[in-house]
Amino acid sequence: MKIPTTLKHKPVVVSENYDRVDGRFARNTDVKGLSLGLTQGNDRGKVNISAKVWRYTGEDWSSQSEELPLHRVLDMSILICRSLTHFREAYRYEHYYDPQKPVIDRVALQGDAMTVAICTDNEKLHEDMKLFSQTLSNDDEMIGERLRTLSKILKDMGY
Template identity: 60%
Template sequence: MQIPSARNHKPVVVADHYDRVDGRYAGQSDASCVSLGLTAGTGGKAELSAKVWINTREMLSEPSDELPLHRVLDLSILICRALEHFNEAYMYEHLFNPEKPSIDRIGLQGSALNVSICTDNEEIREDIQVFNQLLSNDGELLGERLRALSRCLKELGF
């Protein structure tokens, strides 16, 4: 499925075919993809964002504000894999390997969450640079939350 990149959310990292691993909706889900990307923030400045792409019969729609908890966790997994990729992305001229845009394949529910750079985004080379810079700018903000999440997961025995 081609993800439209001309909308408010410009995808950079995607997990397509999400409908195959979408919790209890797997195999019958209307959520075809989850992504991390750029959105226009206040004052027109780019901000990092996450999106669940809902597939209606006619088009991909805007996401709902309410998410099932498993989707929140799946987005957390996507964020972690993206952060891991961008820690090493400096090795690539364009912050990813255009020949192999895949980042990871995470087994879930008898299928997989396939994480990759969104090569359907016609402006990926520019958008990935902005995305990487915003990740760097928000490093302290995101790191604080990731450390808190890590502590919570350890306390739960994970």
């Protein structure tokens, strides 16, 4: 299925077979593609690069398709990696985190730091932490494959 090219997001690089590799949702997902493309910013004439997840309902391209600026995609990757690091050792705590130290890390970015922390406002945090940890464990092979691939690509790029 071809990603539309007539919308505000103008695809430049695409993965139009993403429904076949969408993790545990592969071959049973409404996510049909991913793209990197150009999008018109709010400032007149300003163009941004964004990543987009394309959802298709079977009849129309869904309004639930998501578009993210590239820096947010990378920030999300940082959040994922720091979370994975935390959960590798989380079994040591009764509720998978130290209530006295809910901040996992502060990652320096452009003069400040992105805080990575456990959401202590979650009323069902203890239950959700256990489920989150179990799901990470269940998906370890799939996540690990993608992290190894990303690591190789980053090394090849000189990072």
